[in-house]
Amino acid sequence: MKIKYSKKRLYSGFFLGGLFALFALLRLIDDPENPWLYFLQLFLGLFVVAASLYEKHFQYLLIENGFLTKNTLRRKSFQLDKIERIQSFPGKIKLFTSEENLNINTELLEDDSRNDLLRVLGSLEIDNNPFIGYSPKTS
The missing domain is CATH 3.10.450 (Nuclear Transport Factor 2; Chain: A,)
Incomplete structure (x- = not known):
């Protein structure tokens, strides 16, 4: 049995990570002078989206065969x-x-x-x- 995250948590992670990455991408296009900070922001935004995908796939807890696993x-x-x-x-x-x-x-x-x-x-x-x-x- 999967113990699931709330939809609010999952969708807020997708939304905030995507928004963070989008703003970084727009800044990279607009101001290519000093791109390192924006690359970092883009990476962090994509990381939050990837973490949300991981959470959506594996969910919070799994109870199976007498074991409780925190994912x-x-x-x-x-x-x-x-x-x-x-x-x-x-x-x-x-x-x-x-x-x-x-x-x-x-x-x-x-x-x-x-x-x-x-x-x-x-x-x-x-x-x-x-x-x-x-x-x-x-x-």
Whole structure:
């Protein structure tokens, strides 16, 4: 199961990166005297667009075969049954194992994906699990 980024996050990355690159390209055409700064700006804008494409393709989290994987530039995987403790904060969840921890920013998630994640975390048999019996609010 993929836990997806919100559409707002994905599209804002495409828009801002594209806008940044477009302004750099226009400045390069208009003022070719000192192009290094504009090349840097163009590179950074294209980097933001590429990062948004990466996020759109891989999404935020992947829950599969008993593993939870956070898809960042440096992927991090946890075995779900090795999670010992869960802490919940507004907009953030921290998962702990004996060796390491994982932070999940829930404000970046699509609503349905957030509900799926909380349901999976609630199904784990952990002492003081804040999500036991989680069921999303329906309006």
